[in-house]
Amino acid sequence: MRPLTTARLLASLAFVAxxxxxxxxxxxxxxxxxxxxxTATIAPEIALEILNDGAASDPERQSAADSLVAQSDSLTVRxxxxxxxxxxxxxAGGCRYVLAAIDRLPRVSDRLFPAxxxxxxxxxxxxxxxxxTPSPASAPATRPAC
Numbered sequence: 001m002r003p004l005t006t007a008r009l010l011a012s013l014a015f016v017a018x019x020x021x022x023x024x025x026x027x028x029x030x031x032x033x034x035x036x037x038x039t040a041t042i043a044p045e046i047a048l049e050i051l052n053d054g055a056a057s058d059p060e061r062q063s064a065a066d067s068l069v070a071q072s073d074s075l076t077v078r079x080x081x082x083x084x085x086x087x088x089x090x091x092a093g094g095c096r097y098v099l100a101a102i103d104r105l106p107r108v109s110d111r112l113f114p115a116x117x118x119x120x121x122x123x124x125x126x127x128x129x130x131x132x133t134p135s136p137a138s139a140p141a142t143r144p145a146c
Contacts (some may be wrong), residue, residue, distance in 0.1 A: 042067040044077050051084065051094035058097075065097035072109040082115035089127055095119075 042050070042064055050056050050064035068084075071077045087093035102108050102116070120128065 041070065044068060044071055044074065044080065048080055048084075051097060054092045061094060061097045062100060065094060065101040066104075069098060069101040069105060069108065069112070072112045078109075078111055078115060081112065082118065085115050085119040086122065089123075 044067075047064040047067045051061055051068065053061070056064075068077055068081055072081060081098060084094050084098050087095045089095050089099065099119075102112070
């Protein structure tokens with residue numbers, strides 16, 4: 001095989017251009033990669049695998065959680081999210097990623113509220129945000145005016 005000289009390369013490009021394939025005749029210039037949108041939809045089964053994979057990176061797990069929360073109108077996705085939300089936040093599961101995804105979205109599906117209510121019911125006090133109104137047990141006792 002003979003080495004490819006500049007003249008042979010130009011002749012090959014001219015032949016390709018004359019054959020009606022202009023894209024191959026143009027010099028190759030690498031195009032910048034398009035950024036993946038943060039709301040890119042991942043198939044629920046794959047997103048759940050990524051979310052539960054302890055070896056996956058934090059951005060990958062967060063992206064999977066974002067995708068699942070975005071698809072929470074689906075009954076099967078909501079059931080899976082309810083199972084994930086039942087896990088401890090401090091554990092290796094995906095609960096913290098799902099809660100972060102819910103926190104970042106401007107609006108979450110109303111159908112996700114029962115799973116969130118169940119999460120609040122099982123949460124220890126240190127996981128809950130401080131309340132702006134005192135609970136009846138912590139309110140100071142007042143005597144009725146006579």
